[in-house]
Every structure is written in C-alpha cells, then in structure tokens.
Amino acid sequence: MSEEKPSPLAIAAVVLSVLSCFPCCGGCFTGIAGTVCGKMELGKIANGDSSPAGETLAKVGFILGLVNVGWWTLVAIGYALMMIMGMGGAAMM
Numbered sequence: 001m002s003e004e005k006p007s008p009l010a011i012a013a014v015v016l017s018v019l020s021c022f023p024c025c026g027g028c029f030t031g032i033a034g035t036v037c038g039k040m041e042l043g044k045i046a047n048g049d050s051s052p053a054g055e056t057l058a059k060v061g062f063i064l065g066l067v068n069v070g071w072w073t074l075v076a077i078g079y080a081l082m083m084i085m086g087m088g089g090a091a092m093m
Helices: 008-019 028-047 052-091
Strands: none
Touching: 008 028, 008 052, 028 052
C-alpha cells in the first residue's frame, strides 16, 4: 500500500511562511517566497501535476505567507512614519 506524501514545494511553502514570523529569518522576504511556493503548488495540484496530499500544506503556506507579508509591510510603514515624525519634531526645536 503506497501512501501519498506532500510534495517538497508544499512543505517549503509552510516552512518559509512560518520562518517569516521572525525578523531574524528574513521577515517579509521569506513570507513572499512562502506565498509564491504555496501558490505554485496549489496550481500544480489543480492541474493534477502534484499530489493532492500537499493541498492543505500549500494553502497554509500561502495564507500564512500573505498574512506575514501584510504584517511586515505595516511594521515598515509604522517605522517609516515614526522616523519622519521624529525628524520633523527635531526640526521644530
């Protein structure tokens, strides 16, 4: 009896997306890679080119990657605003 296993691309999507939660592991950049890997794997599963056993992993990687990219984007915007406001406040003194 052969058991289908998820593809390495589905596993990579989850691993990269989880790593994107931590700034020391690349933050937004690993989130983008996780999102791309998840989307590619979902496309392969839909076309029948890959095992459906990895569909859940690919979906989790895709969604978690999107959430983390959004989070890191908000962090970057907030940081930039704090820098701009800090410089503006120093100029007024």
